[in-house]
Amino acid sequence: MSNSYIDKGFSVEIDETDRALLRLLQTQARMSITELAEQVNLSATPCARRIKRLEDTGIITGYHTQTDAQKLGYPLAVFIAISMDRHTAERFEIFESKIQSFDEVVSCSIVTGRTEDYLIKVRVRDMAHYEEFLLHRLNRIEGVAQVHTSFELREVFSRNVV
Incomplete structure (x- = not known):
């Protein structure tokens, strides 16, 4: 094919x-x-x-080492849906720049079909680490209005497109 x-x-x-x-x-x-x-x-x-x-042609974009987050001490995976207070290019640029600086964030996407604007996946050591991340870093980014958290029970699988 x-x-x-x-x-x-x-x-x-x-x-x-x-x-x-x-x-x-x-x-x-x-x-x-x-x-x-x-x-x-x-x-x-x-x-x-x-x-x-x-x-x-850009189909292969790089070669990477895949790691086991659990063995590295980050067993807790958290999905966080984030709503911004204003939908302006400046607000989104500020958020995207800041969120990339947090090592705990493993992915970030702008999403549609929800009331939230972003969906991020975060890896943390435990609930105390998550609380520190949420209260002292994520919620302090200019423009973050609301967050909704879901905890991953178990990743069934993850793969790339072929």
Whole structure:
């Protein structure tokens, strides 16, 4: 099956071999070109060319180390929906700049279909850590009007798009 990836006016064909490479790299980004090529039934040079093309077109945006938050001492995952007091570009810029400076925040999205404007995911050590984060940092960002907290009981799965 072949799909097109469209970005900024150009299209890139993605076939099953590209998808297989992406799946392998998402789970084992440290595999050598030779190992990847063997897994997808290519020789090393065409495999390297495909990976370079996926990088050059922006489909592959980087290589990252995945960590276990629990083993690092951050077992509590919190989803926080945030409403802003005013919907202005300046308010949103201030919030987005400040929220990126907090190490506990692992993701932040502007959302629709809710009364809240942002949905963030936070990792903390315990309830005391969450309370400190909420009262002394998050609620002090200029423009934050309301927060609604949900605690993650268990992550069923998490994956990237292939």
